[in-house]
Amino acid sequence: MPRIYEVIARSYHFALGGEKDLTNAVKWYRKAAELGVGSAQDYMGLFYSGGHAGLKQSCAEALYWYDRAIKNGYEYSYGNKAWMLATCPDKSLRNGREALQIMNSILKENYKKTAGNLDTLAAAYAEIGDFKNAVEVQETALHKLQGQKNTPRYRKFEERLSLYKNSKTWYGWSYAYPEEFDQ
DSSP, X not given: OHHHHHHHHHHHHXXXXXXXXXXHHHHHHHHHHHTXXXXXXXXXXXXXXXXXXXXXXXXXXXXXXXXHHHHTTOTTHHHHHHHHHHHOSOGGGOOHHHHHHHHHHHTTSGGGOOHHHHHHHHHHHHHTTOHHHHHHHHHHHXXXXXXXXXXXXXXXXXXXXXXXXXXXXXXXXOOOOGGGTXX
């Protein structure tokens, strides 16, 4: 039964057969998440990390939902958790070393070396002050986005690279918008 709640949430989230309605999407994701659906828990983390659909942005809430998703076997939440640990504006919730450990574990498998995962790894390196590796990894991430040079995503990767080259970290809320969550 809990999976049907996620199906309803996705129909609102991605306007499948109707209008997009993120408020209703969150309502149904929450029902599925509270019943242990890992992917719905991950979506709750993403909505909290970006402050979407009327939710207050909260690293603590996002991390709570990512941890629940991980406990339920939803492996994609590891990368989202690592991003939050490396970039959360609340210093008390950041943990660059844990983010680095998570990403190094994920990236042992070559097919997982996506631009997004490399971007997260670079942010983790920057958070612990290893800007040399942050720059190197971010340049590799940008190379993987060559076909997307004129996109907002590419520009955000470039912005972070510029910061890392100047020995600065990037802190902020999730830059993903609900329509990008599955990309």
